[in-house]
Amino acid sequence: MLSINQDKRLWFIELIAWWEGRITSSHLIRQFGISRTQAQNDIAHYQSLLPDNLQYHASHKGFLPQQGFVKTYINGDVVEYLNWISHQDAITDISTALPYTTLALPKRQVSADIIRVLVCAIRQQRRVEVDYVSVTNPDRQGRIIVPHHFVSTGLRWHLRAFCEKSQQYRDFVLSRFRGQPDLLNKTDISAAKDIGWHTQLSLTFKPDPRLSPAQQDVIAQDYQMQRGQLSLQTRACLAQYLLQEMQVNIRDINISPEAQQLVLSNIDAVKPWLFEEKS
Template sequence: MLKTDTDRRAWLIELISYWEGGINATGLAALCGIGRQQATKDLSAYRERFSTNLSYSPSLKTFQPTSHFICGLISGDVAEYLDWVSGQRAPTTAGSVLPYQCLRHPPRKVAAPLMRKLIQAIREQRRIEVDYVSLSNPDHEGRVIVPHTFVNTGLRWHLRAWCEKSRDYRDFVLSRFRGEAELLDLSFQGVDQDVAWQTQIELILAPDPRLSPAKRNVIEQDYAMANGFLQLSTRAALANYLLQEMQVNYKMLDGTPEAQQLILVNLDEVRQWLF
């Protein structure tokens, strides 16, 4: 976690130098809205901390990553860099940002007063009475739940909660709550009692075996697979969402292997946790 502005600038030094190939005091100052002297101090402090990561190029007047560069503050996942690039609000120079386009999901309406009570219920581990609609029950249906976590599944936000009607932990789509909510008393049904949430499982994926060896190799390279397999660790409660995001159809194979691409190898082991 980046606790201070100094921490964030150190992270930014590493992020930009690693993915863009270099950074200097002028660029850092412009990006962070600080003076050049402070930016120079930040670069010096970073080099003292990670002495083998950057070397100075007098001709380019830029600190560049060395062949011994080791990620100390960043993950090394390009998504981290792209998320930062797409989130910049006011790039100061044409060279500080790459052209990009982000897909935007349609907004889901959630009433602010309801959200405030859901947040309070989570923080205080309280029961809360809500009205909820679903495709199976499109009419308003009163429920008493004990929420513990908000979950972003990629396309929409869910709320993980104990449901007194179902006597189980369920996922509730935030945009399907209706009306007002009423906070009730405390409950012992918290996150610690959610077995599916507390259980970690491994999903083992592999290229569709119907693909040719050359095409399987493409998929293996896409996901940096080891020995032809991709192993993903996830909470059991989130396994289905992860498979959906990976576009893994485990119920039936797509007729076209190029469309299927990935299969779930250990389906029998994790089936109990899937919808």
């Protein structure tokens, strides 16, 4: 019988091989802090259990998934891989868990084939030709992008990428890619020149002043505010998403204070980074 740690490592081997197209002992060493010998033994053990899934390729210096790969330890859901990226535990020890439940939020359809190509493009710093739709442009539009990060905004996942069409770094909703993307050549374009990504912005929140002093105190205690304020750091290009997560609307002042609860104190500093304010 496998231990929980061994089972986690087999899950990890399968996860990386399936989604990233290559697994090495170095992946396991970095993830679990184990010795190289143990990592090699884990891969060998996985191969003994599922001999047709992985094959070593000297040219790639690693084990690659084979045709007919059978997913045994992973469920193959895109969310499983994205949760691992965001450092959420995809496998947990339930022996010490307390009873809890979660909201049944809607899943956004994201193609596994699209994700695998985007992962490869990020790892290898390559251009990708994609078809993309949006509410503004519901018809497919071809674009060439250079992705550099996946971004979780709470309810959905985005891709941060340089768009050659607009000549800007932009966010793309993962569920809005269509068809099969084409992996192109390597490029010098990278996250290094993404000003919005590297600019740190502080958003300062306070209780809605329309609330009574007692109500404001409740909100201040909720967020452990210091001197009646809560400051949150974020990348400038993600400021809009943070406002949405905090349920703060800086444009509609008619929302009831009991519903909004918080207001943004430093609007002038934040506004230039919001979508509607940018050209």
